Amino acid sequence: MSKFAWWDKWIEKKKKYAKCDSIFADEDVFNAKAVGTGLPPIYQKSTFNFQSAEDGKLRFLGKSKSGERPYARIYTRLGNPTTEYLEKVIFQLECQHIIDNALDADEKEPTIGVLITSSGMGAISTALMALLDSGDELICGTVYGCTDSLLRHWEKKYGIKTHFIDTTDTELVKKTLEENPKIKGVYVETPENPTLKVNDIRALADLTEKYEIPLIVDNTFCSPYIQQPFRLGADIVIHSTTKYINGHSTSVGGALLGPWEFMLNYAFGFYKDLGVTPSPFDSWLNAQNVQDLSVRVKQQCINAFEIAKFLEKHELVSKVIYPFLESHPHYERAKKQMRMGGAMISFELKGGYDAAVKLMNYFARHDTPMELAVSLGSVISYIQHPASMTHSEVPKEEKERMGITEELIRISVGLEGSRILIEALDEGIKLAHK
Template sequence: MEYGFSTRAIRAGQTPDPVTGAVVPPLYLTSTFVQDGVGRMRGDYEYSRAGNPTRTAAATQLAALEQGTCAFITGSGMSAADLALRTALRPGGRVILGQDAYGGTTRLLTQVLESWGIETVITDPCGSQRLEEVLARPVTGGQLVWVETPSNPLLHVCDIAAVAQQAHAHGARVVVDNTFASPYLQNPLALGADVVVHSTTKYLGGHSDLVGGAIVVNDDDLAERLTFLQNAAGYVSSPFDAWLLIRGMKTLSVRMDRHCANAGAVAAFLDQHPRVSRVHYPGLESDPGHDVATRQMRAYGGMVSFHVAGGREESIRVASATKVFLLAESLGGVESLVEHPAAMTHASVEGTASAVDDDLLRLSVGIEDIDDLIADLDRALG
């Protein structure tokens, strides 16, 4: 029987404890597992780096939500990105990355993996002629297109199916960072992507109390290689963070409904405010990505970014003046956050082609009462 999203979120990988009948599966805080004899394991587990029942439950749950066959739970979003890249590419490989991408991803590629022999080409990855030109260039270590949609922090929307078709025609893989949308709003594997990555710290966890990452695939060869490298190099989360992730994913659908409703109202308010020069939110009909987002997403997400009239100093003043919106990095938790990307999450790309405007603020719109959120922004802008 094909279950709906919320049922899968609550039941996939969540078998009641066979000994006690506990509805919530146990948290297996153990580093190792006793064996009945040399080389005779009692079950599927011998050492928690290689496998842990709590991590397996989280992986099964996430794979069901992303419509994948296999998921891998890692210790952070950046470790998930690194594991995905090292699995898909060899020295001499190439990554095509959008200019508007998370600063940490750009830093990983240009300051870490470049010395490993990975070329990074920063350009529009969303089906442009420039993408075609880069894809057609010779490469020896494989190539992939790294897509964020909606992107961080400008919420650009990429047509995943079109990019996948274009990339696959050149033998390239497509990796989609689905952190902003979450599997509730968008399923890149079903649209032709090869790999999905998440910072599970964000919407999947949803409560700002864990740090984690994940990779989801539906390709057996990639899954086998990911399994080997995850164990060999130790890209794993703790059992406790996996347990928190399990709990968070169970309420993903109801939280995302509220995030989306609140973000839409906030975006509409900001779009009419005289102190705001531009709003980025795919739910606005005037947004360049609105039509594609309407086609490939179930709703438009909980992230909003906007430019403050008056430049850098005024934008920093506004970010420091909010009370309900907390001044902090990260996103996707139940509480609303505001940040200044140029000085915070994207400071590592200052002075490069990936630098963001210094009058930009990014909001992670939480699930508080919408009247309080709008009043808070109105006071800060005023």
């Protein structure tokens, strides 16, 4: 017996329409969907008038005669036409194959739903609050510091226990599931933040299906261009649109995609009542910037690969972590499920923490082509120190287990050009060791 009322119908549709052998969308089709059919105006208003009392009644019942989302024209906390456009674009980028397969089968009911949120954490909180009850348990890999912190707070306050384990070890995940029957989901990032370990989405999905619980994949580090988790068997997909989808550090936002009945009957209630909906202007910014997503990310990946190869050969660098380097422990896995290696690099300097601080302070200067900042995915390159910044709230012993060392540095590679960035990194690394 499934733990979820929506599970059986979802699994039937998932097997028919979502999981497939083709793990990437055709690049030209992807680009066409990203560009869309025209950016909408900014509906910068909180309230929408109804055409009649009956129209208002139907919209609150979730019905619309005109075909648009009924909640997108009531009150902007429930939805907004500008946000509705972005929802459609993100949906197509992650799920165009599901649309095509369902249309070919003359499917009348939706398979996947999508909600755009005011932040990535808003998407994560909405998904997990809709999924978990007090006393439930969750498996979680190495994740963003605030996600980690949220789950630790929930355990203290609501009794929702999280098993923080190495989810890249599928056998360990299996063992944990066998020993803990209250687990109601597996949550992973892949590649993980900031260790860049790669979770095997297909293997984890096959495992969670047997236990009739969802696999939740935070796809922020890849964007839909590099990785499309539904094709590999994921059940719920999350993005911080702040990162690669926006690509210019001009807004904060998130996206949540999952089984239609779960999204409609469970997630949407928390979404509207918690107030995690974005402003129309933020949705417009993200809709505009998503149009060149693949062009940006493709070049960022090319730059990152060149920089990773340079760092791997540098005499003052002790370790480089990049999924498409053959030295990466999950290199073969990454090649199977990622279109490119991504634009994130983590590395350790010889000289430890002191050298790392000197390197970061070098890039804090205004005359260097990188910024000391904690975000990622922008056309601007960012460098930061996870242990003292993004993952500072993670307990020390947990950071050690995860591999978040004091000397670990994380770079989000932008579009400044690999030669310029390599020259600056070389100068900064040498200065850090003087």
